[in-house]
Amino acid sequence: MKCPRDDSTLQTITRSGQELDLCPSCSGLWCEANELARLVGTPDDLPPTEDLKVDGLRASCPACDVSMTRRYYSQARFVMIDRCPDCRGIWLDDSELCDIVKQAYDLGG
Numbered sequence: 001m002k003c004p005r006d007d008s009t010l011q012t013i014t015r016s017g018q019e020l021d022l023c024p025s026c027s028g029l030w031c032e033a034n035e036l037a038r039l040v041g042t043p044d045d046l047p048p049t050e051d052l053k054v055d056g057l058r059a060s061c062p063a064c065d066v067s068m069t070r071r072y073y074s075q076a077r078f079v080m081i082d083r084c085p086d087c088r089g090i091w092l093d094d095s096e097l098c099d100i101v102k103q104a105y106d107l108g109g
Helices: 035-040 096-104
Strands: 011-015 018-022 029-031 053-060 067-072 080-083 090-092
Touching (some): 029 035, 035 096, 053 080, 080 096
Antiparallel strands (some): 011 018, 053 067, 067 080, 080 090
16 A cells, blocks of 8 residues: 555554554555544444545545545544545544644643
């Protein structure tokens, strides 16, 4: 798979028994459907609400090449993520996973 930001080949790494696809150039992270929930320890990748979407399409999905949609991770509207409407995978830019963990566990920012 290719990074949607800089077209680098994603590298598969294993952390805590889970395979992750990481961009060696920009440190972005590709999460397949339900993978973000497992990483963060939440029941679902994202809240099921539609009011968190932001207008406009983003880069192409690394897994299926469909234009991803931009949306907020949660109602707090602190972290913006890119999500594929087809395969439901999520692209996280460099520090977004850290920000999501902080938000999920109310660790401040």
